[in-house]
Amino acid sequence: MSDATQGFSLELSSDLREMRDWVHQFAASVIRPAAAEWDEREQVPWPVLEEAAKIGLYSLDFYAQQYFEGSGLGIPVVFEELFWADAGIGLSLTGSSLAAVSVVSNGTPEQIGEWLPQMFGKPGDVKLGAFCASEPDAGSDVGAIRTRAVYDQKSDEWVINGVKTWATNGGIANVHVVVASVDPALGSRGQASFIVPPGTPGLRMGQKFRKHGIRASHTAEVILDDVRVPGQCLVGGKDKLDERLARIGAGKRGGEQAAMKTFEASRPSVAAMAVGVARAAVEFATEYARTRVQFGRPIGQNQGVAFQLADMRASVDAARLLTWRAAWMARQGLPMLAAEGSMSKLVAGETAVRVTEQAIQILGGNGYTREYPVERWHRDAKIFTIFEGTSEIQRMIIGRAVTGLDVR
């Protein structure tokens, strides 16, 4: 065997396979049977979170272990299994990790140690975290964020005012991480993230959204009205912010490259969620096509159906390979020069929408009813072309990366 072949393997380690099977067992026996009920209730499935906490699946330790797993595939493997079972409950189980990652990537060790455990809580008293960047007038255009954070030197506090929208776990989280502008003239370069501790006066939930899909995940506005947080709640600390602003003042780069790197590295996690939903639909449609008989033979014997299943399966496997490549590159610290993270999110999100629609078609009338899960999976899948950067924004990022041009 040559060196090149020895150095390449797509086989998961035995630890990862064991962990995947353990998560799958919980996903199949606890999450999937609860999925339809929580979709109808449109509420956070607290009892499922408690069950997951009891076995250590909803815990900071478990996520941290997978986040730092050497191959980079820990989080993609977990997320695929959870979202295979149900995307709404899956997002309730993983939404806190978005807030956690935002503190891990820029926070001080003290901030990580103090606030991350409070985003997860413990068995019998589970908690959530929320990451609040989007605003009514700042979705794709994050540079337009109007929420303002002003430093009050006398009290060493930051005073935050603004309205956030679309926040997963917004208003019901124990810890909110809020992106605000500290220097509006600088656009996205003048922004910073702030930790809002539990029970801080002035933070409240606005409208809770009733959604097309992922309805077991809570999405709401967050209103910040003269919210005062201690100086130490500025993620990364004031010295780092002052240094960054000084660099920008001197006409140098202000760390936006680092922010882009963080986004590229986190996108494969979202791609893995989409792969999970897509895989569920392909498995279900395949089994249905093997057993549903029309014209005296299983519908899957018709090329018109089998070819669809072939395309569906191939595209899910392709999406997973892009996801694993990007996650692996991120873990190895390799530069994502062609925006490989965005590629994985784009392809996996669009694959999930397409294959869940094809699954409905293969189930015929049954596919269109709530007696079968594929219509829910189709509703759920659509979020993956919208949040964490829409498909158009992913194409823009990839377009810029591959052409080197300022594509708009």
Ligand SMILES: Cc1cc2nc3c(=O)[nH]c(=O)nc-3n(C[C@H](O)[C@H](O)[C@H](O)COP(=O)(O)OP(=O)(O)OC[C@H]3O[C@@H](n4cnc5c(N)ncnc54)[C@H](O)[C@@H]3O)c2cc1C
């Ligand atoms: C269920 C749900 C959960 C969410 N969770 C969170 C969360 O936890 N935290 C958070 O901060 N945000 C969250 N979001 C917000 C999400 O990230 C935004 O909805 C997303 O970034 C798109 O922003 P927008 O909705 O304002 O759409 P817009 O930015 O208004 O876009 C509308 C359309 O215009 C297109 N468009 C915009 N600009 C361009 C361009 N330059 N070129 C081509 N097309 C363009 C978009 O692709 C889209 O199709 C969530 C959203 C949803 C629906």
